[in-house]
Amino acid sequence: MKIAQIAPLIESVPPRLYGGTERVVSWLTDQLVDMGHEVTLFASGDSLTKAELVPCVERALRLSEPHEDPVLRHLAMMDEVASRAHEFDILHFHVDGFHFPLFRGRSSRVFTTLHGRQDLPSLRGFYRRFSEYPLISISDHQRLPLPDANFVATIHHGLPLTLHRPTMQPAGDYLAFLGRISPEKGVERAIEIAARVNMPLRIAAKVDAVDAAYFREVVAPLMDRPNVTFIGEIDERQKTRFLGDARALLFPIDWPEPFGLVVIEAMACGTPVLAFRAGSVPEIIQSGVNGVMVGSVEEAVARLPSALALDRQEVRRTFVQRFSAQRMARDYLELFSAAIMADPRVKPRRPHGASIPAVPALPLGARAANMS
Helix, strand or coil: CEEEEECCCCCCCCCCCCCHHHHHHHHHHHHHHHCCCEEEEEEECCCCCCCEEEEEECCCHHHCCCCCCHHHHHHHHHHHHHHHHHHCCEEEECCCCCCHHHCCCCHHHEEEECCCCCCCHHHHHHHHHCCCCCEEECCCHHHCCCCCCCEEEECCCCECCCCCCCCCCCCCCCEEEEEECCHHHCHHHHHHHHHHCCCCEEEEEECCHHHHHHHHHHHHHHCCCCCEEECCCCCHHHHHHHHHCCCEEEECCCCCCCCCHHHHHHHHCCCCEEEECCCCHHHHCCECCCEEEECCHHHHHHHHHHHHCCCHHHHHHHHHHHCEHHHHHHHHHHHHHHHHHHCCCCCCCCCCCCCCCCCCCCCCCCCCCCCC
16 A cells, blocks of 8 residues: 655654654554555655655754744645645545645545644534545544544554563652643642652653743742752653653643543553543543543542552553554554545555555445544
8 A cells, every 4th residue: 555644844753852743653654664555754854764755844843943934834745745646545644634625536545633632613614614534533532522523533542562661660769740831731730749749750841932931930930849850851762761760650631632642651661640531531541450540639649559559561561452553553554445445446556565454445434443
């Protein structure tokens, strides 16, 4: 099968530091190549991939100087993809709806994975206007604000099994917070929980420009406490040790989290997760197995000992079983194959040795089984 993966240009694929969508695109793309498919990645020129790379900007827009207009750059990339669309069996977009006006008439082989929150008022009318495009959600909860949208599958993220080694005997006696500093991510609650259980908290997080004032005025004063250490952004190699040596990851979110990649990254390291019951969390956390779900700071303080007592081998096992990049790629391939078989106009190009699951055709617009 010949597959085009179209990534955002804000970060490289994979990102050097923080960046969820581009990281998932990287893992999926490389896994599809490993399974024998011909994959072309449209992304920034500083991306690293096993696929054929089509550089649509010289480097990730977040790093470019002077700063470039992201809308214009993404529109130019859409035009490049459109000019080459005939080369591919499947066009898989990860750029929200930038491409919708350009690919009408080709929707049977155009898939869009939505990576962000979908509860914004303008989105309902937008997806209704372009209802012919099949959409993929990254959690069932993500799709709730859009009951009429053309979702065809929920496919949970996965990451390579070898990316993070599990740590069965953590060297640190601390709690971890990893991700982005913003009100909805709950770093204030993480600091309060750690203080009330008298445990050190290490914070490895990015501060976006839009959240700089919040960090300076609200979060920074809380970091004066002796049990809090702020590390800043970390890369993939540092992440393995940071999460693996932690006793637990705190995930005290206060928003409709579409997935929560850091949760399965912690599980890959064998580290249990104490998470607030919001967004996709109930789909990922098996409470009492790989983590504990709570509804308040008070409940978090009371139930943290239960999280710390979880079997780290079992935490890792649930990750291997449910959240591998291979499982993610297989789920996407089943969806792509079903769409191709349902469209007699499209004859898939199958490279020698490529793995294409044999599945019954699914009508576009019907919800595929959740295979995670």
